[in-house]
Amino acid sequence: MxxxxxxxxxxxxxxxxxxxxxxxxxxxxxxxxxxxxxxxxxxxxxxxxxxxxxxxxxxxxxxxxxxxxxxxxxxxxxxxxxxxxxxxxxxxxxxxxxxxxxxxxxxxxxxxxxxxxxxxxxxxxxNSVQYHGLKLQLNNSTVVYENQVIELSKNEMRILYTLLQNKGKIVSRDHLMETLWQSNEFIDDNTLTVNVNRVRKKLESAGLKDFIKTKRGQGYMV
CATH class of the missing domain: 3.40.50.2300 (Response regulator)
Known part of the structure; x- marks a missing residue:
């Protein structure tokens, strides 16, 4: 480019x-x-x-x-x-x-x-990961999309980063929870769902609808 x-x-x-x-x-x-x-x-x-x-x-x-x-x-x-x-x-x-x-x-x-x-x-x-016009900036936990800046919490950033590192592949819920567990913060199944839904809503508000897809019984993918 x-x-x-x-x-x-x-x-x-x-x-x-x-x-x-x-x-x-x-x-x-x-x-x-x-x-x-x-x-x-x-x-x-x-x-x-x-x-x-x-x-x-x-x-x-x-x-x-x-x-x-x-x-x-x-x-x-x-x-x-x-x-x-x-x-x-x-x-x-x-x-x-x-x-x-x-x-x-x-x-x-x-x-x-x-x-x-x-x-x-x-x-x-x-310091960043890019995919389909979205840029996740790791140094300040923000997403940039079409000149919009979206603030993410620490857990939201880790979830999105893990999905982007495995783009095109299904990431299991267990793997996401294991990723968050390594941060020394306790995360249970319901907390993971809440965090994923928060990331989704933030991305949707910027025009990125269905960026994170749910694979029922398997996990999530981008």
């Missing part, structure tokens, strides 16, 4: 140059051209990385960086003609992941982008 990169750059020649360069290297590019809705556009696109200039109309890059970071962990590389240590320090303090000064060497920029995407994608694989 192509990595999606958002370019937030108001200087059209540079924006076009970056778009052509990154497209040539196989990235999907979203180039922001209207800066009155830059925050909404960046958050809506659910990108893998943002290239952000500091000198922007309406809102400067520092404001944009901080506002994005309050709502998203998307990697941000600041690409700017400002080259003072204070600019770099401010960018990092506001949540940027890297800082590249103009004029930049295109191969170095490409290498920085590639390294950032490899690192964040590795972390995402280790």
């Amino acid at each position: 192509k990595a999606k990169i958002i370019i937030v750059e108001d200087h059209e020649p540079i924006r076009n140059e970056l778009s052509i360069l990154l497209s040539k290297y196989g990235y999907e590019i979203i180039a922001i051209e209207h800066f009155d809705t830059v925050l909404e556009d960046c958050l809506r696109e659910n990108a893998d990385l943002i290239l952000l200039d500091i000198n922007l109309p309406l809102y400067d890059g520092y404001y944009v960086c901080r506002a994005i970071r309050e709502k998203s962990e998307v990697p941000i590389i600041v690409v700017t003609s400002r080259d003072s240590e204070m600019d770099e320090l401010m960018s990092m303090n506001l949540g940027a992941d890297d800082f590249v000064t103009k004029p930049y060497n295109t191969q170095i920029l490409l290498a920085r982008i590639s390294a950032m995407l490899k690192r964040t994608r590795k972390e995402e694989v280790e």
